Amino acid sequence: MQLLAEPRDDILIVRAMDSRIDAAVAIQFKEQMRDLVKAAPPRVMLDLSGVTFLDSSGLGALVAVMKLLGPDRRLELSGLTPAVERVFRLTRMDTVFTIHRTVPVDLRDAV
Secondary structure, three states: OOEEEEEEOOEEEEEEOOOEEOOOOHHHHHHHHHHHHOOOOOEEEEEOOOOOEEOHHHHHHHHHHHHHHOOOOEEEEEOOOHHHHHHHHHOOHHHOOEEEOOOOHHHHOOO
8 A cells, every 4th residue: 555645734645546445455554544644733634536446444444544643633535536435425424524525726736
């Protein structure tokens, strides 16, 4: 699982470079995110625009990262593809995460 991270002022932008977050990579994804967010600012934005498949293990890994950040920091998602967005809607996790259509314009040049 390859993740690219770019710190910007009060936000860490992380781009998932693999097309799948599933049972095969969920543990590795969670461990890499844990390392990346150790000293992260209050906001972490995960750009999922390249992810075309997310299963329950991947969703569980995202929830684990959100919990790892604790109450003082938040995990925001951006760039959900239609299939991934469907998973969030069906599980109602779209009410749990802050989801942006794309990385906000003022942050886009950072990744």
